[in-house]
Amino acid sequence: MSYPRRAWIVLWKDVLSERRSKETLNALFFFALLLLFVFQFSLGADRERLVAALPGLLWLGFVLSGLLGLGRAFLGERENDCWEGLVVVPGDKSAIYLGKVGGSLLLMLVVEAVVLALFGIFFNVDLAPHLAPLALVIGLGTVGFAAVGTLFAAMTAQVRARELLFPVLLLPVLVPVLLAGVKATEAVLGGETLGAVAHWLRLLAAADVIYLTVGVLTFDAVLEG
Amino acid sequence: MPDNWGFVIAAYAVTALVLGAYWRRLTRLERNLAARIEMINRSRETLPSPPKPGHPRPKPASRPPLP
Amino acid sequence: MSRLIRVLGWLAALGLLAGLVMAFGVTPREVTQGNVQRIMYVHVPAVWVAYVAFAVVFVASVAHLLRRSAGADRLAHAAAEAGVVFLGVNIATGSIWGKPTWGTWWTWDARLTSVSVVFLIYVGYLLLRRMIDDRERAGRYAAILGILGAPNIYLVHVSVYWWRTLHQPPSLLKAGSATMPPVLWAAVLLNFAAFALLSAYFVAKRTRLLRWEQEALP
Numbered sequence: 001m002s003y004p005r006r007a008w009i010v011l012w013k014d015v016l017s018e019r020r021s022k023e024t025l026n027a028l029f030f031f032a033l034l035l036l037f038v039f040q041f042s043l044g045a046d047r048e049r050l051v052a053a054l055p056g057l058l059w060l061g062f063v064l065s066g067l068l069g070l071g072r073a074f075l076g077e078r079e080n081d082c083w084e085g086l087v088v089v090p091g092d093k094s095a096i097y098l099g100k101v102g103g104s105l106l107l108m109l110v111v112e113a114v115v116l117a118l119f120g121i122f123f124n125v126d127l128a129p130h131l132a133p134l135a136l137v138i139g140l141g142t143v144g145f146a147a148v149g150t151l152f153a154a155m156t157a158q159v160r161a162r163e164l165l166f167p168v169l170l171l172p173v174l175v176p177v178l179l180a181g182v183k184a185t186e187a188v189l190g191g192e193t194l195g196a197v198a199h200w201l202r203l204l205a206a207a208d209v210i211y212l213t214v215g216v217l218t219f220d221a222v223l224e225g
Numbered sequence: 226m227p228d229n230w231g232f233v234i235a236a237y238a239v240t241a242l243v244l245g246a247y248w249r250r251l252t253r254l255e256r257n258l259a260a261r262i263e264m265i266n267r268s269r270e271t272l273p274s275p276p277k278p279g280h281p282r283p284k285p286a287s288r289p290p291l292p
Numbered sequence: 293m294s295r296l297i298r299v300l301g302w303l304a305a306l307g308l309l310a311g312l313v314m315a316f317g318v319t320p321r322e323v324t325q326g327n328v329q330r331i332m333y334v335h336v337p338a339v340w341v342a343y344v345a346f347a348v349v350f351v352a353s354v355a356h357l358l359r360r361s362a363g364a365d366r367l368a369h370a371a372a373e374a375g376v377v378f379l380g381v382n383i384a385t386g387s388i389w390g391k392p393t394w395g396t397w398w399t400w401d402a403r404l405t406s407v408s409v410v411f412l413i414y415v416g417y418l419l420l421r422r423m424i425d426d427r428e429r430a431g432r433y434a435a436i437l438g439i440l441g442a443p444n445i446y447l448v449h450v451s452v453y454w455w456r457t458l459h460q461p462p463s464l465l466k467a468g469s470a471t472m473p474p475v476l477w478a479a480v481l482l483n484f485a486a487f488a489l490l491s492a493y494f495v496a497k498r499t500r501l502l503r504w505e506q507e508a509l510p
Contacts, residue, residue: 151436168416171412175452179454247373
């Protein structure tokens with residue numbers, strides 16, 4: 001079985017199981033809605049302050065939902081005793097990694113789109129004119145998020161205190177992605193062109209390449225036993 | 226600008242404290258591990274050879290065959 | 293080996309003493325900041341030593357994943373501990389230096405922020421090792437984190453620097469400016485050598501202790 005096909009099968013399995021149960025998606029949608037209320041209540045009625053903080057709040061929403069969603073990336077395998085099944089897959093196991101990253105990426109992009117829409121509605125912000133550059137920034141950031149997140153989710157899947165260790169490991173490593181994402185989003189929402197944030201986009205792209213490369217090269221070592 | 230010697234001393238003291246604390250942790254670990262290894266080696270020496278069976282068993286061929 | 297470690301320890305002690313003498317006896321009082329500038333002689337060497345330690349973690353981690361060498365794994369573990377210790381010294385002295393010069397115990401300037409994020413990454417590394425019971429798996433997973441950490445240090449510094457300096461005035465503290473008089477540089481370099489010897493002593497001792505734990509004890 002070819003490498004791309006194996007990656008595709010893993011991706012398709014995750015998409016299919018999520019589409020049937022909708023467990024994770026529904027919970028994350030609801031979580032995003034709750035976050036909106038939390039942000040509103042913690043920042044108070046000052047609309048100026050809220051709008052000024054919007055890029056940061058947006059990415060905070062992405063990060064918090066992502067932590068929840070990615071933390072469950074290997075839940076299916078773990079709960080159904082399929083971990084050994086992954087271990088004995090013949091050939092290059094990095095195909096599994098890429099398939100998993102693809103699945104996580106799709107999940108996160110869907111949730112982020114919902115968060116974006118909710119922000120636009122509830123905080124009365126017009127995001128439509130900035131949608132294309134926003135999509136690029138968020139897309140690049142989410143790829144990096146999914147790449148490291150999937151790797152760390154696999155590494156912490158079998159650890160005692162995985163709910164604690166996963167965010168503790170992930171957040172410091174993601175700081176560059178977070179900074180780039182927030183700063184670029186701020187500029188884009190402020191009406192600037194993509195050229196003005198080219199350096200941030202390059203940083204995001206570099207981070208994505210680094211994280212995916214390390215993941216592909218080391219995933220065999222994750223699944224050894 | 227005032228000299229702020231207090232801060233200088235504080236900085237060097239904190240450095241000495243942190244480095245000293247780590248050094249003390251290493252020496253303490255060394256002492257513990259060395260003691261445990263010593264105990265294990267000593268117990269290995271004084272342990273008697275594995276006990277032989279309680280009473281001599283007749284060799285199998287010496288037993289009368291079963292009816 | 294134990295003699296080498298002891299020699300290293302004594303050399304380090306000697307170096308630290310020499311560094312102390314240089315920091316307080318030889319170097320003059322700095323013109324703009326006054327004597328509080330002397331904190332630099334521990335603050336800067338500490339971060340250099342820490343980053344060298346993290347480079348060692350990277351190399352040892354690669355070696356461990358490629359060759360499954362237990363020695364490389366122990367080296368990575370020991371070097372990460374040393375790096376975290378010295379980075380902690382850097383952050384603490386940086387904060388203490390900041391209070392009289394900037395008026396605040398903490399500021400989110402580029403250097404302090406980046407170093408703190410790197411600190412968190414490698415504390416995570418040590419936590420990961422501690423929380424995985426299977427020693428062999430802990431070594432493997434820690435190696436992956438050790439490999440990811442090194443390029444990430446670069447990304448962190450670049451992103452934080454851009455985050456602080458674009459649309460914002462650069463930080464007031466320029467500790468390593470090229471216009472520093474040579475005697476001050478000499479003090480920094482001497483203390484760097486002393487800290488380097490001390491960290492080598494720490495790493496050598498720690499690796500040996502790890503080996504005792506793994507080989508001599510069940």
